[in-house]
Every structure is written in structure tokens, then in C-alpha cells.
Amino acid sequence: MAELKQHQKYWGDVSEGDVLPRVTMHVPFAKVILNAAATNDYFPGHHDPEYARAQGQRNIYLNTMAIEGFIDRVATDWAGPGTFIRKRQMQMRASIYAGDTMYGEGLVTRRYQDAAGRHLVDITISIATDEGPRVPAALTLELPRR
């Protein structure tokens, strides 16, 4: 097995305005079906195209948990695996459909210590497809210190 990346960013290494590298993931039909199975979510909009269309959607679409996982991956691919996600807010303004390719990009907006002495970084992440922005998100990450 190839070695997994263990590069870790430390709180002191991060500056406001730092840009998170873009992460790309293709979403074939099978991935949306995997999504239903992987998250025990059998709401028909996620596996039944006829139902999804009757809902006003173009096709079956990813659920909240899949998009959350992709957002978190954009954050921790950049920050490293020793990062604790303290908070994640997201708004699903448009769906991500079977056949789409999704992109995640991010920006550091704040670096600070909270009242409990935790070393935190706020980031914004935008999830988009070729049709434009889909899901804006804001996260608070707890990073280790050197």
C-alpha cells in the first residue's frame, strides 16, 4: 500500500489569506448509489431518478453527509490529519447530481485562540460544479502547535 500523507500544518504556520488547494472529485451515478449505502440514507432523491425529477431535481443527487465529507476532506487535505474539526456550517443552495464533477476551494479567514486556549483557524470553503457554486461552507479547525 502506498504510504498515506501525514503532513501536518501547525497553528503557527497558518496566516489569514492562505489559500487551500483545489480538490476535485467526479461523481458518477455509482458514487451517488454508494452515497446512499455508505450513509444508510435511502431517501429516494438519492437513488431514484424518477423521484428526484418529481421533486424538481435534474437527477439523483448527493446527500448532506457526502457533501460534508468532501468539505472536511478539502480542509484536512490542506491542514493535515491531526486537525480536529470544531465546527462546520454549510448551505446547500443547489444540488450536486450524478454525472457532475465537484470542486472544493478554500481560504483562511481568521487565526486565533478561543477562551479555552484552543488554537483555532476559521476557513471558508466553496463547493462548486461546472454549473457554478453549489455549497458555501465555513469551518473552525483546531490545529496543533509545535
Place this chain on the structure above:
Amino acid sequence: MATVAQAPFPLTFGTYADALKLVGQAGAKTVAEFSVTWEAIKVYCALVEDANPSYWDEIYARRQWGGIVAPPGLLLSWCMALEWHPTKARKHYIMALRVPLPGDTLINVATSTEFDCHLYLGDRVSVQDRLVQISEEKDTRLGIGHFLTTEAEFLNQDGERVALQTNQLFRYRTHEA
């Protein structure tokens, strides 16, 4: 208004006035059928293509966190209802599904989650949610309906809070074709 072909989940139907009576009420506390397993973690990581060694590498995860941890995005999945059970009726913990409203379908709109601690292999989650707010009727590009806001508290088997989540979904009927 058009009607979505089949009832997806056991939705409860009623009027906005009926729904408003439930604001502030809590659902029943639900203990997950699923315990946290490495298999489920791997399947989810394969879904989002996440190579984080916290989820894959026992040596790294033990050193960093004390063991393999669950991706935070899996939080909701542990308490989802089984499709079939030999003795229990299929029942979702999500209170918003039981709010009486005219809408015959729904879509999740926004979610905000604060995490207190990791979930580890073998942990068993419980959840209880509460209906916080129901909007007046709104006309959106998807259809006409109401936004429901709920707050859910997730605990581990030791009663420690794992996460607090505020969620908003849209319960609606599509516009007539």
C-alpha cells in the same frame, strides 16, 4: 400543485397551524442500531476519497487520537433507521419528518454542527432532536412549503456530548407543471 409520486419516508400530513403546535417539542431519544465500525468508516472514506490516516492507519491514529476515529461527516448515519427490522417498526429519529404539513417531499437546506469529541470504533451514538422553528409558507424555485429548523444533540454511550447540530430542511410541494 403536483404531487411527488410516492411517499418517500413516513411523512405526517397536516396544516401549518397543526405544525406550529409542535415547536419546542423534542422527539424520542434514539439509540443507534449501528455501532461505529471501521468497515463503515472505510466505505464512507471511499465515497469521498478521503485518505486521512486517522481513518485508515491504526498506528498513526493510535498515536494521534488514541485509535481509529470516525469521520465527522458520518455523524448522522449511525442513527439512521434500518430499512427492515424483525421486531421494530421503521422509525426515523428526525423529528422534522413527523411534523404535520402539506408538503409531500423535502430537501435538506443547511446544517451547522459543533463537535466536542471524536467517535471511536465500537462507540454507540444516541440522538435526540427538538423542533425549533417553522417558517411561514415560502414560494421557492423548487416549490411551495415551509422551512423547518431542528436542533439535535448526539451523545456517546458514556453520555458525553459528541456534537450539537442545527439543521434546516424544506418541506414542500412542487409547482404545477
